[in-house]
Amino acid sequence: MINFIWFAMMFVGLVVAAATGRIGAVSEAIFASAEQAVAVAFSMISVMTFWLGIMKIIEKSGLIHWVVKILRPLSVLLFPRLPQNHPAVHAILMNMSANLLGMGSAATPFGLKAMQELQNLNPHAESASDEMCTFLAVNTSSITLIPTTVIALRAASGSRNPTEIVGTTILATLVAWTTGILAERLLRNFSRAGRR
Amino acid sequence: MLQNLLQTVAAWSIPLFLLLALVYAVYKKVDVFDTFVEGARDGFQTSITLIPYLVAMIVAIGLLRASGAIDLLVGFLEPLLTRFHIPGEILPLALMRPLSGSGALGITAEILNSYGPDSFIGRVASTMQGSTDTTFYILTVYFGSVGIRKIRHALAVGLIADFAAFAATLVICTLFFG
Numbered sequence: 001m002i003n004f005i006w007f008a009m010m011f012v013g014l015v016v017a018a019a020t021g022r023i024g025a026v027s028e029a030i031f032a033s034a035e036q037a038v039a040v041a042f043s044m045i046s047v048m049t050f051w052l053g054i055m056k057i058i059e060k061s062g063l064i065h066w067v068v069k070i071l072r073p074l075s076v077l078l079f080p081r082l083p084q085n086h087p088a089v090h091a092i093l094m095n096m097s098a099n100l101l102g103m104g105s106a107a108t109p110f111g112l113k114a115m116q117e118l119q120n121l122n123p124h125a126e127s128a129s130d131e132m133c134t135f136l137a138v139n140t141s142s143i144t145l146i147p148t149t150v151i152a153l154r155a156a157s158g159s160r161n162p163t164e165i166v167g168t169t170i171l172a173t174l175v176a177w178t179t180g181i182l183a184e185r186l187l188r189n190f191s192r193a194g195r196r
Numbered sequence: 197m198l199q200n201l202l203q204t205v206a207a208w209s210i211p212l213f214l215l216l217a218l219v220y221a222v223y224k225k226v227d228v229f230d231t232f233v234e235g236a237r238d239g240f241q242t243s244i245t246l247i248p249y250l251v252a253m254i255v256a257i258g259l260l261r262a263s264g265a266i267d268l269l270v271g272f273l274e275p276l277l278t279r280f281h282i283p284g285e286i287l288p289l290a291l292m293r294p295l296s297g298s299g300a301l302g303i304t305a306e307i308l309n310s311y312g313p314d315s316f317i318g319r320v321a322s323t324m325q326g327s328t329d330t331t332f333y334i335l336t337v338y339f340g341s342v343g344i345r346k347i348r349h350a351l352a353v354g355l356i357a358d359f360a361a362f363a364a365t366l367v368i369c370t371l372f373f374g
Contacts, residue, residue, distance in 0.1 A: 002347055013259030025262045033258030037250035041243050049239030056235025061221035101209040112242055112341045119342040127346040140331040140354040147326030153305055159313035165322040168368045172327035175364035180357030187349035
């Protein structure tokens with residue numbers, strides 16, 4: 001699947017560039033993007049290192065159990081088959097809390113830690129587990145209380161009320177969130193793990 | 197009032213959280229420095245593992261953008277949207293949002309500047325920008341970091357959620373601001 005998607009993106013890009021006379025822009029776009037990708041990975045090192053250190057402290061001190069206790073209804077609802085005291089659930093709940101509170105820099109490290117823990121529980125090492133798909137559905141509709149970037153952007157372009165979109169954003173996110181989770185539950189039976 | 201409150205919450209959440217985490221750990225007699233270093237050790241490796249996945253995906257998206265394929269798709273879909281009374285100006289953002297975070301942010305900034313942040317289109321763009329995340333990027337990074345090759349229905353689910361956010365944004369903004 002991912003092989004086909006990637007091929008299709010590259011193929012369409014190359015063919016359309018040729019057809020619209022933008023072939024000159026192709027090499028430039030490729031190498032600028034590749035450089036950007038490496039820059040993203042490098043900028044992630046600092047953030048990952050810091051937040052994984054903090055995550056270890058939270059786990060060792062037992063603070064994580066308070067987070068788990070508060071958010072347990074959510075994790076039971078979303079991940080009924082995971083043992084609720086597993087490190088995977090810890091990292092998932094920390095990722096959600098970070099997103100919710102607008103701590104964007106912390107969300108990705110917790111999210112990647114969650115994926116590693118979920119992978120330890122995954123019987124098919126090369127194929128995504130149901131729990132991973134649920135977790136990704138939760139993450140791609142980033143649920144947040146404060147869309148800080150958008151508010152800053154609105155303020156910068158002279159809005160009279162930069163935060164008036166907070167309510168509509170939360171509502172739209174909730175719709176996306178619910179749809180994503182329901183879609184995942186429906187679709188998981190059509191793509192059983194380890195079959196393809 | 198609400199604006200101040202939200203900005204205060206945003207500014208304080210990380211410092212307060214760190215304070216709580218550290219004070220509680222010391223209270224529980226955890227060696228905070230040693231524990232931090234122990235956990236932080238994995239940060240480098242995890243980030244470096246991502247490079248090939250990120251290069252593959254970001255190059256493909258960069259190529260799609262530079263080729264004009266997205267403009268073509270917009271031109272093709274716009275008449276359809278107009279028939280349903282949906283402002284076509286929002287379409288480039290809806291198409292870019294799942295692909296590229298920086299690309300979508302650029303389009304949002306452009307919309308806010310040309311139509312004004314307090315116009316209907318400006319509000320729709322703001323809500324759309326805030327209510328979904330960069331699906332392709334998240335899938336690439338999250339699955340890449342653990343070497344998952346068969347992503348099953350994850351992409352379909354992500355795109356369905358993005359579409360739901362798009363539709364919900366239009367309905368909600370019409371109800372609130374229409």
